[in-house]
Amino acid sequence: MSEPLLDVRGVTQKFGGLVANSDVSMQARKGEILGLIGPNGAGKSTLFNAIAGVCKPTRGRVFLAGADVTELGAPQRCALGIARTFQVVKSFETMQVVENVMVGAFVRTSSAREARAKAADVLDLVGLRTRANAMAGDLTPPEMRRLEVARALATEPKLLLLDEAMTGLTPTEAQQGVELVRRLRDSGIAIVMVEHVMEIVMPLADRVVVLDLGRVIAEGPPAEIVRDERVISAYLGERRRARRA
Amino acid sequence: MTSDPHIKARRENIFVAIGVVFVVACLPLFVTDVYVQNVLVLTLMYAALSQSWNILSGFCGQISLGHALYFGTGAYVTELLFTKFGVAPWFGMPAGGLVAAVIAAAVGYPCFRLKGHYFVIATIVIAEAGYLLMLNWDYAGAAQGIDIPVRADSWAKFQFLRSKLPYFYFALGFAFVAWLVTYMIEESRWSYWWRAAKDNADAAESLGVDVFRSKMAAAALSAFLTAVGGGFYAQFVSYIDPESVMGFQFSLLMALPAVLGGLGTLWGPAVGAGILIPLTELTRSFAGGSGKGLDLIIYGLLVMGIALGRPEGIVGAVTKRARKGRP
Numbered sequence A: 001m002s003e004p005l006l007d008v009r010g011v012t013q014k015f016g017g018l019v020a021n022s023d024v025s026m027q028a029r030k031g032e033i034l035g036l037i038g039p040n041g042a043g044k045s046t047l048f049n050a051i052a053g054v055c056k057p058t059r060g061r062v063f064l065a066g067a068d069v070t071e072l073g074a075p076q077r078c079a080l081g082i083a084r085t086f087q088v089v090k091s092f093e094t095m096q097v098v099e100n101v102m103v104g105a106f107v108r109t110s111s112a113r114e115a116r117a118k119a120a121d122v123l124d125l126v127g128l129r130t131r132a133n134a135m136a137g138d139l140t141p142p143e144m145r146r147l148e149v150a151r152a153l154a155t156e157p158k159l160l161l162l163d164e165a166m167t168g169l170t171p172t173e174a175q176q177g178v179e180l181v182r183r184l185r186d187s188g189i190a191i192v193m194v195e196h197v198m199e200i201v202m203p204l205a206d207r208v209v210v211l212d213l214g215r216v217i218a219e220g221p222p223a224e225i226v227r228d229e230r231v232i233s234a235y236l237g238e239r240r241r242a243r244r245a
Numbered sequence B: 001m002t003s004d005p006h007i008k009a010r011r012e013n014i015f016v017a018i019g020v021v022f023v024v025a026c027l028p029l030f031v032t033d034v035y036v037q038n039v040l041v042l043t044l045m046y047a048a049l050s051q052s053w054n055i056l057s058g059f060c061g062q063i064s065l066g067h068a069l070y071f072g073t074g075a076y077v078t079e080l081l082f083t084k085f086g087v088a089p090w091f092g093m094p095a096g097g098l099v100a101a102v103i104a105a106a107v108g109y110p111c112f113r114l115k116g117h118y119f120v121i122a123t124i125v126i127a128e129a130g131y132l133l134m135l136n137w138d139y140a141g142a143a144q145g146i147d148i149p150v151r152a153d154s155w156a157k158f159q160f161l162r163s164k165l166p167y168f169y170f171a172l173g174f175a176f177v178a179w180l181v182t183y184m185i186e187e188s189r190w191s192y193w194w195r196a197a198k199d200n201a202d203a204a205e206s207l208g209v210d211v212f213r214s215k216m217a218a219a220a221l222s223a224f225l226t227a228v229g230g231g232f233y234a235q236f237v238s239y240i241d242p243e244s245v246m247g248f249q250f251s252l253l254m255a256l257p258a259v260l261g262g263l264g265t266l267w268g269p270a271v272g273a274g275i276l277i278p279l280t281e282l283t284r285s286f287a288g289g290s291g292k293g294l295d296l297i298i299y300g301l302l303v304m305g306i307a308l309g310r311p312e313g314i315v316g317a318v319t320k321r322a323r324k325g326r327p
């Protein structure tokens, strides 16, 4: 098999006494959709931060296309082809929608004209063209999610990290999202998606990694994951925890 | 021609700017009163200075109340070079700009790690330290300052006794250049990076923006232009001391026009300066020599009023209305 595009090797992330990621290893290949699931607080967003360069992990390495990127900051990793969305959306609220997307495009070009054209294309792709001139702060929450995806795509990523990008969408919108993710995969991008709604992630993912309490507890094709004892009990555990709370 | 509304709007801006420069350039035909000419020079100078301040504080969101440091640096470098080494202000002003840019980078290196109001306080404290330094530095005249000998009108030495008009046209050119720099930057990736870093640093970094480096670039450019203004002012008044070029009121007077006119907007600083500077000169002449305290009270009330009532400034309020009016 070819070398993986993303190779996470033994990543551990501690916050004081709390171990958010513990010796996590996983790979994602070009043209693959990898589902990353797990109960709340399992460490999924923390792992995204380690891959995108928001914080350097306590231990472990991150490789992109064979190159060690562990020491690089977030902007440099973006330049190398890692893009991500945030679970809690982070728009540039005083900028127009199209300007938000241009910020992403500027990592590949210094020409404002090219960046604007690129932004228009990407906004078409996510169905935000009609909102291009609105202020980002005036968007509805589902539109903000789409803007997050548009900005990430404008950086022309090789690896796209989607952190609950479909949360809060109506079934129709979610269906459009699913189709977009498929199209991106077919264009050769590797996608890692964190998703809570199993009905979305299971049919879409080629492979699934399950995190619980910061550890990888299962990995495999969706059909096997849904039957895995440890996965079932982790999710049952979550429900039990929720009931107690 | 193009139908792209964005490019069209930019082209309109440049035509408006050229029109404004032309009209202002004709003012001395009607305004012969030396006092009024003086006010015009100051208004143009503050338009340029506020435009420079706006690059760092408006676009990049790093509110500085210490720009008097860069203004004073420009004044002192220009005049030290002039009086001690005979270097013409034409070279002294850009030299002052470079020194100020280096100082701004040195200030920014630790301070850009500070958040919000801590950054503002740091800029005030550092500028005050610079003021105290100049107050005690004998070589630079300490508290007595530097008297700039003016013997004859000279373009080579950029000094004029008989007429204010050369200063007026330099100030007009300076204001236009500062506007033009902002205009060009506005559609470069730097301004997008600055605004993104201001709105949300984490998101900006995830999109490839080196937030720290962007802020450093904004600070250096902003300080450079401010110091050129300082060098000009020193020639204009032909006498400098720490109080008259590094006092805190300069930091306020650079910030206020942009805040009043519209933070982070292309026209805000010019509009704000056009209103504010004649107004402060008026209050000063009404209140006589002791006007300084009254000035500060008025500035303070203005900042509070704008912050509470119209945080987007005059230009911001007008464009917002225009946008709402559009279908």
Ligand SMILES: Nc1ncnc2c1ncn2[C@@H]1O[C@H](COP(=O)(O)OP(=O)(O)O)[C@@H](O)[C@H]1O
Residues within 6 Å of the ligand: A015, A018, A019, A020, A038, A039, A040, A041, A042, A043, A044, A045, A046, A047
């Ligand atoms: N910057 C941080 N500082 C301290 N604790 C954190 C930080 N980021 C995440 N955590 C903690 O790490 C754990 C995992 O969080 P997270 O990665 O957000 O989980 P998930 O995305 O799977 O819901 C949580 O207990 C969370 O409180």
Ligand SMILES: [Mg+2]
Residues within 6 Å of the ligand: A044, A045, A046, A087, A163
């Ligand atoms: Mg999360």
